[in-house]
Amino acid sequence: MERVIGIDLGTTNSCVAIVEGGVPLVLPGPSGQRAFPAVLAIDDQGQRIIGQTARRQCVLNAEHTATALKRLLGLRFGHPQVRQLSEMVAYRITSGPSDELRVVLRNEQYAVTELVAALLLDLKKAAEAYLGQPVSRTVLTAPLAFSDAQRIALRDAARLAGLEVLRIIADPIAAALAHGIGTSEHRAQRVAVYDLGGGTFDFALLEMSSGVHEIRASTSDAFLGGQDFDRRLLDYLVFGFAKDHKIDLRQDRTALQRLRDAVEKAKCDLSVDEEVTIEVPFIISTGTSEPLHLHRVIHRTKFEELTEDLVERTIQLCKGALSEAGVEPRSVDAVVVVGGMARVPRIQRALTELFGRVPMGGVTPEEALAIGAALQGAALSQTPSASTTFELSPHHLGLLVGGGKVFRLISAGTQLPHEAAHIFTTARDHQTALRLVVVEGDSEQASDCKILGEFVYSGFLAASRENTEVEVRFSAAQNGDLTVTATDLREQRREQHTFRLSASLLSSETDGSKSPMGSYELETQRSDELSRNQNRAEQLISDILGMLPRAEQAVAGSELGLDAMRRARSAIERARIAIIRGESVAIIDARQVLERTAAMLRGVTASLR
Ligand code: AMP
Numbered sequence: 001m002e003r004v005i006g007i008d009l010g011t012t013n014s015c016v017a018i019v020e021g022g023v024p025l026v027l028p029g030p031s032g033q034r035a036f037p038a039v040l041a042i043d044d045q046g047q048r049i050i051g052q053t054a055r056r057q058c059v060l061n062a063e064h065t066a067t068a069l070k071r072l073l074g075l076r077f078g079h080p081q082v083r084q085l086s087e088m089v090a091y092r093i094t095s096g097p098s099d100e101l102r103v104v105l106r107n108e109q110y111a112v113t114e115l116v117a118a119l120l121l122d123l124k125k126a127a128e129a130y131l132g133q134p135v136s137r138t139v140l141t142a143p144l145a146f147s148d149a150q151r152i153a154l155r156d157a158a159r160l161a162g163l164e165v166l167r168i169i170a171d172p173i174a175a176a177l178a179h180g181i182g183t184s185e186h187r188a189q190r191v192a193v194y195d196l197g198g199g200t201f202d203f204a205l206l207e208m209s210s211g212v213h214e215i216r217a218s219t220s221d222a223f224l225g226g227q228d229f230d231r232r233l234l235d236y237l238v239f240g241f242a243k244d245h246k247i248d249l250r251q252d253r254t255a256l257q258r259l260r261d262a263v264e265k266a267k268c269d270l271s272v273d274e275e276v277t278i279e280v281p282f283i284i285s286t287g288t289s290e291p292l293h294l295h296r297v298i299h300r301t302k303f304e305e306l307t308e309d310l311v312e313r314t315i316q317l318c319k320g321a322l323s324e325a326g327v328e329p330r331s332v333d334a335v336v337v338v339g340g341m342a343r344v345p346r347i348q349r350a351l352t353e354l355f356g357r358v359p360m361g362g363v364t365p366e367e368a369l370a371i372g373a374a375l376q377g378a379a380l381s382q383t384p385s386a387s388t389t390f391e392l393s394p395h396h397l398g399l400l401v402g403g404g405k406v407f408r409l410i411s412a413g414t415q416l417p418h419e420a421a422h423i424f425t426t427a428r429d430h431q432t433a434l435r436l437v438v439v440e441g442d443s444e445q446a447s448d449c450k451i452l453g454e455f456v457y458s459g460f461l462a463a464s465r466e467n468t469e470v471e472v473r474f475s476a477a478q479n480g481d482l483t484v485t486a487t488d489l490r491e492q493r494r495e496q497h498t499f500r501l502s503a504s505l506l507s508s509e510t511d512g513s514k515s516p517m518g519s520y521e522l523e524t525q526r527s528d529e530l531s532r533n534q535n536r537a538e539q540l541i542s543d544i545l546g547m548l549p550r551a552e553q554a555v556a557g558s559e560l561g562l563d564a565m566r567r568a569r570s571a572i573e574r575a576r577i578a579i580i581r582g583e584s585v586a587i588i589d590a591r592q593v594l595e596r597t598a599a600m601l602r603g604v605t606a607s608l609r
């Protein structure tokens with residue numbers, strides 16, 4: 001049977017694993033290393049290079065080397081994280097026609113999904129080379145904090161790489177699974193997952209029993225990680241060097257990159273040794289005298305002193321999340337660590353002090369997520385229908401209400417099966433029908449969510465708003481069925497419809513497996529066009545709303561005129577629905593109607609001047 005690969009796409013490094021004979025196995029890359037640097041570059045020959053080779057040439061080709069791509073996935077240009085990241089990297093980040101991100105390498109613009117797809121394709125190829133057979137299915141892990149758009153982008157990238165995504169599991173759950181938690185029939189275990197990688201920190205508190213995983217609390221800092229620890233050590237060395245030689249090493253890009261590498265290596269060595277020597281020969285040439293060397297002995301206590309506040313910040317974040325969940329640190333049953341930084345002895349000590357127990361060992365912290373994903377993949381491939389079962393609701397579920405907002409009935413991450421109900425009144429007096437639009441997504445704005453379906457619940461007795469009470473009940477089952485029942489509480493008349501939850505908002509019907517990059521272009525063209533039409537429609541809606549009061553004043557008393565105004569309002573309504581649903585054809589139609597309406601209103605209001 002074809003194997004399912006577990007992939008952890010990292011910010012710094014990625015990792016890929018499979019399960020063989022029930023045992024998880026982390027796969028090696030071409031040169032034997034198990035960590036795949038998540039780096040992609042275009043060299044001066046215009047060739048695309050990936051992974052270790054790309055990382056090695058990073059110093060000399062920094063402007064054309066894309067790093068930390070995971071941080072950009074699924075974000076729009078205006079997102080604050082994009083601004084922050086663009087200040088930290090040497091390559092250029094720009095925006096496409098609809099505010100989507102583009103990475104510029106050698107004057108060529110690339111979509112982030114396309115570059116991430118190339119990284120995933122590299123992992124897929126490594127797995128195929130190791131297994132000697134094609135691989136087409138994967139389970140991916142993603143940070144808990146990933147929005148729906150980010151998850152969609154991740155799934156998109158995998159699809160471009162020719163991988164069918166069976167499931168995207170949350171990082172902390174993958175980590176716990178890798179440690180064998182949540183698989184036994186025993187009582188639920190309370191698990192703290194501390195994840196400190198190269199650039200991000202995440203903490204989650206889980207409650208896990210056989211097949212049921214609940215996220216009790218979580219917190220994260222998107223800009224706190226190993227790099228901050230490196231920077232402290234780097235600054236210490238740079239200032240020391242400046243004091244001795246009156247030279248600021250940060251002004252020399254090559255010197256700085258060499259120092260960065262040396263510092264990171266020293267940090268890693270300090271996880272084992274009490275003392276390390278940092279040596280960078282010929283770090284800089286002054287032009288007038290002999291080239292200078294950097295030589296410095298660093299003791300672990302110095303490193304701990306330089307980074308104490310960073311460790312403390314992570315601990316405070318853990319404490320905050322625990323107290324929000326009302327959980328005493330000492331009542332946690334297991335502490336799981338993820339990310340290379342978890343090896344730092346000071347961090348291990350801080351966690352032991354906080355939880356009163358030593359973090360679990362046995363699984364390499366950088367490999368835990370890929371192992372958890374591979375275990376989940378193996379479980380899914382054994383149960384044919386398992387890929388369509390849901391332990392947790394994948395997204396928030398709710399109803400579209402006034403102002404394009406979502407009224408949430410079931411939150412993302414709720415353990416299924418689950419039922420929730422709310423009593424609604426009608427918007428107007430004597431209304432005898434209600435349109436129930438069932439949406440799924442991670443936003444409060446319906447336009448950012450997916451419409452699962454809708455139905456009109458009608459035939460209840462006309463009454464004033466206050467006297468109309470319709471209970472809407474959501475019952476989400478583990479098989480992914482969402483049954484929505486509307487009941488008029490006076491008449492007890494009931495209507496029920498069943499919808500299907502999506503594992504992701506991406507429709508799996510779109511076939512990208514044949515020519516990944518080709519189909520990608522089609523996708524972006526389509527979505528660019530969609531965004532353009534949508535933006536224009538939104539602009540027109542706002543223009544029309546601005547003109548309507550004056551126009552209504554102008555046509556007051558004319559039945560024909562008032563009818564035109566009603567049509568204008570209904571054109572807006574239709575356009576809004578088309579936008580919420582993201583239906584491109586309907587949006588184009590609506591846009592044309594809006595253009596005509598706006599022209600008509602301009603004429604009417606002009607007559608007032
Ligand atoms: P990850 O994102 O999980 O790959 O973690 C990468 C971060 O872990 C980087 O900042 C590495 O420098 C750091 N790291 C890796 N190995 C060690 C180690 N042995 N001791 C301390 N930090 C490490």
